[in-house]
Amino acid sequence: MTDFATGILWIVGSSFAFLAALGVLRMPDVFTRMQASTKASTLGLGCLLIGAALQFADWASIIRVVSIGAFTLLTTPVSAHVIARASYRADVPLWDGTVLDERREAVEQAQPTGQPEMG
């Protein structure tokens, strides 16, 4: 029973991980790539780790696997946020089809003349 569950979880998890990699390859700009990477890789890694935890019999390994999962769930949103903020402030170009950039509109409204200050 646990073997069957582990097999299913590993198939689902590795499929999600592959979809994340495919999204990183195919998405048009860095922000869309990042959301494909973070969301799908968190879900994929979660499935892989749960499947691995079902296979271990000793508590030491289970605690290690769970701590890897908890750490990844904590750090992935933080690193995604930091990279998104950094690349926005470094003026990395958005995709041509972008329809809404609220921060740039707000900055230009605050100071209509001259170069908008990216702070």
Added chain:
Amino acid sequence: MLEFGTQFALVTLAAAVLVAVVRLVRGPTLPDRVVAMDLIGVLVVGLIAVLAASTGVHATLDAAIVIALVAFVATIAYATYVEKGHPE
């Protein structure tokens, strides 16, 4: 089912790492490469977890913990570098 699941997961994760390496090489900007590198770190952690569970070698889980930690710190460091004004 476990046999097939293990084989499928290992092959698919290896293919995912290759696809992410294509993005890492292509760029075009530094944040793209940082995102690809972060994804490769996550994929390698998953690969190590599957290998450790299927072979029963528990010691490799420590390597997975270290890779997860180092990938996070590297991403934060690169973000600081990009934000200081070196986008290329």
